[in-house]
Amino acid sequence: MAVTKAADSLSTRIRREMSERILKGVYTVGGRLPSEAELVREFGASRQTVSKAIAELARCGLVERNRRAGTVVTRKFHRTFILPMADIRQDVREVGLSYGYRVLDRAILSNGKDGMDWSDVHVGTPLLRIEILHSGDDMPLMLESRLINTAAAPTVVDESFETTPPSPWLLANIPWTSVDHRISAINCGSDLAQKLDLAVGTACPTIERRTFQFDMPVTRARMVMAGSRLELKGSYVLPTI
Amino acid sequence: MAVTKAADSLSTRIRREMSERILKGVYTVGGRLPSEAELVREFGASRQTVSKAIAELARCGLVERNRRAGTVVTRKFHRTFILPMADIRQDVREVGLSYGYRVLDRAILSNGKDGMDWSDVHVGTPLLRIEILHSGDDMPLMLESRLINTAAAPTVVDESFETTPPSPWLLANIPWTSVDHRISAINCGSDLAQKLDLAVGTACPTIERRTFQFDMPVTRARMVMAGSRLELKGSYVLPTI
DNA sequence: AAGTGGTCTAGACCACACG
DNA sequence: GTGTGGTCTAGACCACTTC
Numbered sequence: 001m002a003v004t005k006a007a008d009s010l011s012t013r014i015r016r017e018m019s020e021r022i023l024k025g026v027y028t029v030g031g032r033l034p035s036e037a038e039l040v041r042e043f044g045a046s047r048q049t050v051s052k053a054i055a056e057l058a059r060c061g062l063v064e065r066n067r068r069a070g071t072v073v074t075r076k077f078h079r080t081f082i083l084p085m086a087d088i089r090q091d092v093r094e095v096g097l098s099y100g101y102r103v104l105d106r107a108i109l110s111n112g113k114d115g116m117d118w119s120d121v122h123v124g125t126p127l128l129r130i131e132i133l134h135s136g137d138d139m140p141l142m143l144e145s146r147l148i149n150t151a152a153a154p155t156v157v158d159e160s161f162e163t164t165p166p167s168p169w170l171l172a173n174i175p176w177t178s179v180d181h182r183i184s185a186i187n188c189g190s191d192l193a194q195k196l197d198l199a200v201g202t203a204c205p206t207i208e209r210r211t212f213q214f215d216m217p218v219t220r221a222r223m224v225m226a227g228s229r230l231e232l233k234g235s236y237v238l239p240t241i
Numbered sequence: 242m243a244v245t246k247a248a249d250s251l252s253t254r255i256r257r258e259m260s261e262r263i264l265k266g267v268y269t270v271g272g273r274l275p276s277e278a279e280l281v282r283e284f285g286a287s288r289q290t291v292s293k294a295i296a297e298l299a300r301c302g303l304v305e306r307n308r309r310a311g312t313v314v315t316r317k318f319h320r321t322f323i324l325p326m327a328d329i330r331q332d333v334r335e336v337g338l339s340y341g342y343r344v345l346d347r348a349i350l351s352n353g354k355d356g357m358d359w360s361d362v363h364v365g366t367p368l369l370r371i372e373i374l375h376s377g378d379d380m381p382l383m384l385e386s387r388l389i390n391t392a393a394a395p396t397v398v399d400e401s402f403e404t405t406p407p408s409p410w411l412l413a414n415i416p417w418t419s420v421d422h423r424i425s426a427i428n429c430g431s432d433l434a435q436k437l438d439l440a441v442g443t444a445c446p447t448i449e450r451r452t453f454q455f456d457m458p459v460t461r462a463r464m465v466m467a468g469s470r471l472e473l474k475g476s477y478v479l480p481t482i
Numbered sequence: 483a484a485g486t487g488g489t490c491t492a493g494a495c496c497a498c499a500c501g
Numbered sequence: 502g503t504g505t506g507g508t509c510t511a512g513a514c515c516a517c518t519t520c
Contacts, residue, residue, distance in 0.1 A: 009488075009490085010489080010490075011489080035506085045490080047492090048490075048491075048492090048508095049489080051506075051508095054506090065506060065507090066498090066505075066506075067498045067499060067500095067506050068497095068498060068503085068505045068506080069498095069505075069506095070505060071505090071506080177264065181475055182472055183424060183473040183474075183475075184472065184473070185426035185427075185444035185446040185447075185469075186444050187428070187444040201428065202428065202444075203426035203427050203443075203444035205424055205426040205446065206426075225426075227426070228425055228426075232423065234421065250509085252508080276485080276486065276487085277486080278486085286509080287511070288510090288511090290508085290510080292488080306488090307487075307517085307518075308516070308518055309484085309486045309517065309519050310485095310486075310487095310517095310519070312486090483519105484520080485517105485520095486518085487516090488516080490514080490515100491513085491514105492511095492512095493510090493511095494508100495507105495508085496507080496509100497508100498504105498505085499504095499505085500502100500503090501503085
């Protein structure tokens with residue numbers, strides 16, 4: 001038993017030892033782990049402590065726990081990965097550019113009129129529509145077109161967005177409970193090409209994102225990246241290691 | 242105190258009650274939560290149980306815990322979201338198409354020769370290069386170009402990939418500990434256009450993904466989606482609700 | 483010094499699923 | 502029935518950080 005290296009808690013050390021065994025194949029995929037009672041004996045820890053360690057492995061998806069059937073090794077931990085919901089200001093600065101943005105449009109419209117039709121939002125609710133051009137060293141990097149539901153974010157009407165872009169402002173001021181997104185690519189048309197300073201037809205990664213407070217839509221945004229000028233990156237390390 | 246509705250565990254009910262208070266603004270952002278001792282009194286639960294509930298809120302990023310200073314409400318839980326690392330077979334079937342794929346190329350090459358140069362992999366290591374065209378109802382949906390490091394996945398050389406595509410095979414057979422990815426968009430050239438049955442220049446969402454076993458690269462893949470034929474979607478619900 | 487969270491133990495009861 | 506994990510309590514010691 002290699003449960004060494006103090007400074008980490010006992011449950012952490014047990015978790016690490018067990019995840020190492022799983023990754024090294026000591027316990028085979030589909031096979032059973034020793035029961036909690038056996039691990040209690042092996043590690044000389046209390047059942048709570050062992051249970052906590054194994055529960056963390058289960059949260060990471062390395063194992064599945066079943067009453068009576070015991071704990072079995074899975075490998076469904078690859079089913080998700082994390083994409084940072086980056087603050088574009090940080091991302092731009094990280095590549096050494098000075099971040100800036102410009103508000104191209106800001107209007108309050110009534111849902112159901114003016115061509116606005118946001119289903120799931122009551123007809124007549126005021127909506128804030130805003131368009132932002134983000135740039136680095138004055139080079140356009142991303143065009144953001146956003147609708148904000150004033151029923152979910154009433155204070156937004158008093159916000160000019162002259163010092164803070166909408167995305168960080170919303171994150172800091174309007175809580176949300178769920179989000180969905182869609183990643184696609186578009187060939188930019190002449191309007192986009194002009195705003196983003198690209199050749200017509202350039203492939204642009206595009207993210208559409210919607211956030212909700214329970215069932216109520218909060219905001220929906222379409223973010224068109226200026227071709228390959230800014231990369232969308234992410235990484236994920238299994239947290240149990 | 243609305244700690245009602247049994248069937249859920251006590252710590253779950255406490256967690257839900259507390260997250261609701263945070264989202265409703267009972268505890269303001271930057272403000273302090275009651276200490277564990279106070280919550281023990283309020284909810285009539287043991288300290289372990291209260292601690293577990295609050296620890297889960299902290300894992301989700303709703304609060305930050307500090308010794309002596311207490312637990313404060315943050316709002317950094319929006320910093321990441323989850324993108325499903327979808328099994329394309331499922332995704333295709335979900336939209337009602339019959340999934341199929343074809344191996345366009347399969348070769349074993351030596352790193353450092355034949356134009357192969359995978360830094361971080363020893364020169365001379367055999368690499369499996371494979372190209373797969375995924376389709377739905379015989380319509381091309383995604384072109385996958387992949388390298389696999391045989392030092393990390395020795396059994397891959399015996400696998401023809403005639404019945405299982407590389408991605409699910411790898412997930413099921415070769416463990417990994419970290420992954421990174423890059424999302425971009427490309428204008429497809431003539432070769433891609435032919436393989437994916439698209440017009441030259443069509444914007445195609447592209448994912449590059451690399452996985453590792455600790456420091457050892459396992460596989461790297463470039464997946465080019467056929468324009469907008471297949472969508473990349475994901476959603477995330479705050480797990481504390 | 484004192485209050486906070488972090489962790490651990492020992493013991494207990496329960497729910498579930500399999501034989 | 503029986504073994505598994507799921508959860509809870511009570512009490513304890515410790516580490517950290519602010520006062």
